[in-house]
Amino acid sequence: MKEVVPQIYRRLLRLLRWRLWIVEKLRPSPWQETLAFAAVAGVLGALAALLFRHGIELVHYVLTGTGSGMVDSFRELEWWQRLAVPTVGGCAAGLVLLFGKRLHKGQSSTDYMEAILIGSGEIPVRASLVKSTAAMFSIGSGGSIGREGPMVQLAAVAASLLGRWRKLSAPQVRLLVACGGASGIASAYNAPIAGSFFVAEIILGTIAMESLGPLAVSAVAATLTVRTLSDAHTLYTVPAFTLNSLWEIGPFLVLGVLAGLLAPWFLRSLRWAERLFTATNLPVPLRLALGGLVVGCLAVWVPEVCGNGYSVVLAILNGELFWQALILVFVCKWVATAASFGSGAPGGVFTPTLFVGAALGYLFGQGVHAVWPAGAVDPRAFALVGMGALLAAASHAPVMAIIMLFEMTLSYDIIMPLMLCSVVAYYTARGIEDNSLYSEALKKKAAEAPLPTxxxxxxxxxxxxxxxxxxxxxxxxxxxxxxxxxxxxxxxxxxxxxxxxxxxxxxxxxxxxxxxxxxxxxxxxxxxxxxxxxxxxxxxxxxxxxxxxxxxxxxxxxxxxxxxxxxxxxxxxxxxxxxxxxxxxxxxxxxxxxxxx
The missing domain is CATH 3.10.580.10 (CBS-domain)
Known part of the structure; x- marks a missing residue:
């Protein structure tokens, strides 16, 4: 024993000398530690997002028998299959939610916003997995809902587990969950800057460097991971757009006002649909099946309503969709999104919001071009600006919207009208209604905070x-x-x-x-x-x-x-x-x- 103790002690001294050398030479600070954890959270968030994306593809293949894109695969289906697939997918999602309650045994379905705002940063794992699995069926079966919500939730869960494993303090875990949210958005849209500003501007309410720095590191780590493990690229590959003349500024300003007027009504329609489905008092599986049935009925004639609207937006920006057909798609897609959201289908409405903005901008640009060609030389540019304007008006986060549209398209020449239109849309929407895409959820969760300090x-x-x-x-x-x-x-x-x-x-x-x-x-x-x-x-x-x-x-x-x-x-x-x-x-x-x- 006398020989063992000195050996153990010498090892202690050696480890302490190494630690002291690190402290004196590298001078690590708690903020550097936070950045390291943020990077790890970004990688984990990207892996979770990729797994979820593959899960959607698997569900879609099982239900449709094809690995094509959502709209293309529905075009290949018979009319009764277009009707049945969203209905079956909605019912399956409802059954997962119903029987999943036994798995998480009444565990709270805390989401990442709640964990950041009012919680200790802990997100229930089993409840989140159940909800995300249900989202796979809703999205994979053609529901008019976005995939970004579950991707962000899973990324935040991974970050929360990391923080709890390392026994970080509650403020640090909350910041790490926010980093997970940023990595989820960055993974979904290949937009690291927008992912950072999404969380900073909408959820944290501040863009101070103490929070924005870790968010940026996490989002960049997630984007690099996705690009390494998949064929990720610029989300919307579009022709080069430019401001052709100063005369176009006037129509762009009008588009900003229109987007600001439309955004509150779009959000109200989603809330109305939610109240309407809730009033049916149907069990969860039947309610989600009913939402899927509405989408399926519309898909019989307009298959473009299926999915989050990404392929349709891409067609608009590349001029592959005539304005006459777009009017029908626009109306049907709005109804389908309201049905999916209102029925309680797990998912997000971020990408459907981009579709509404693109359709509004393109239709407005076509109208101006028909009356005054010099005022809208290329209506597709109005579609691109409309996406950012409606997103800014709906989310009340114009900085995030501007950055996101730039990152998703890399179209720098359109940045000036995009900035102008987004700001006008934001103030117009705020003048009509204070509620935004996430405000009601944030207020509801904040109101549930126990004993606020x-x-x-x-x-x-x-x-x-x-x-x-x-x-x-x-x-x-x-x-x-x-x-x-x-x-x-x-x-x-x-x-x-x-x-x-x-x-x-x-x-x-x-x-x-x-x-x-x-x-x-x-x-x-x-x-x-x-x-x-x-x-x-x-x-x-x-x-x-x-x-x-x-x-x-x-x-x-x-x-x-x-x-x-x-x-x-x-x-x-x-x-x-x-x-x-x-x-x-x-x-x-x-x-x-x-x-x-």
Whole structure:
């Protein structure tokens, strides 16, 4: 035993010397750690999105017997098959949701928005898998619904599992879930910048670098992963569009107003359809089957209503669809989307919204071109701008919409009318109605927040548990503690648990090359009592001021009356919590419960 202990101890010293070298030479910070986790979350999110995409293709092949695109495959089917496939798919999705309740045993169906806004960042895995499986049947059978919703949810689940596995704090896990959401959007649309701004602008309510930086890293990692493992390319390959003359600015402004007027009615139609289907009181499988039946009836004559509308948008942007036929497709697609969404089919309406905008823009451009050719030289350019304008008006996120349209098409010359039209559409829609594509869901989830904390919050809401050493602990015990924690400071207490000081990683540097210190040095010899402390009742603002005077990344939380060490406050957690509060105020005053628990 006498020979084994020194060998173990020498190994401890070697590991500590390596850690000290990393700290001194590379100077890793908590933010760099956050970026590393964000990159991993991006890769995991991309893998989850790719698996979901392959699942949709498998369901589609089983139901239709063909691996062609959604619209093309429905064109090859007989009329009764066009009717049956969406109905069967809707029923199957409903059965998955119904019997899936037994699998997750009443587990909450928390989605990524709820986990970011009001939760601790934990997303139920089984409930999410059940809902995503149901979405495969809805989408794969031709439902007029987007696939981006489940892809984002699965990516967020992967990020949440990563954060919980690494035992990160609640603010860090929430940020990691947001990174998962950004990676899901980036994977769905091959648009990393838009994926970052989607989460920052719509959900977090802030584009501060503390949150936007990790979101961008995650989205880029996801995009690179998708491009490596699949044949991902620019989503909408379109001809080069340009602003042909200044006279076109006038019609573009009018298009912005029209998009702003149409967006609220499009959203209202979805909510009306939802209330109408709910009023039927049908069981979930029958309600989803009814939604699929509506889509199937429309598909008998207009197969373009099936799917999320991507192929139809591509046809519009490339001038492959006559305006007379587009009017019929436009009306039928709107009804089909309302039926799919209203019936409760799992999925998203992001891509169907892009279709409505493209159809509106193209029809408007054709009308202007017929009356005044110089005002709309190329109606397809109006389709492209209409996509961004309606998305900006529906989501109330014009910056995200502008960036997304640019990334999906890489058409730089159209950026000026796109920016102008999107901003006009956004303000027009806001003037009519404050609700957006996601506002009702966000408000509903925020209203369900248990015991919301009022700004500025207290340290008790954020403090973490901490493991300290006692005054009489030997150097070997101190070394083990440093290898068990990610931080550069550990705290010292008396045997009664009262705070006695702090030991920094740099304080033990002189003893790392002398093996005899194990029996000679104790915590009492190394501790310092010059580090500031904070009480559990202190406000976050007071804690921030203490950090401004302290170079470390943690502060000991000490009870003012008893002097006992109750936990530790991490600077990164504090900054993220303040950032969340600022974003909540911008979203309308809903504050997250800042609990680490």
């Amino acid at each position: 009022v700004l500025p919050g207290t340290v008790a809401d954020l403090q973490r548990r901490t493991v300290a050493v006692q005054l009489t602990d030997h150097f070997e015990d101190i070394a083990r503690r440093f290898l068990e924690t990610r931080y550069e400071e550990i705290y010292v207490t008396t045997p009664e648990g009262k705070y006695a000081g702090v030991i920094s990683l740099h304080d033990i540097k002189p003893h790392l090359h002398d093996e005899t210190v194990a029996t000679l040095v104790i915590a009492e010899d190394l501790r310092r009592d010059d580090s500031p402390t904070v009480t559990p009742e202190a406000t976050l603002g007071d804690a921030l001021r203490l950090f401004a005077q302290h170079s470390g990344q943690t502060l000991p939380v000490v009870d003012e009356l008893t002097g006992h060490l109750t936990g530790t406050l991490v600077k990164n957690d504090l900054l993220l919590a303040l950032l969340e509060g600022k974003g909540a105020v911008k979203r309308g005053g809903t504050l997250p419960p800042w609990r680490v628990g």
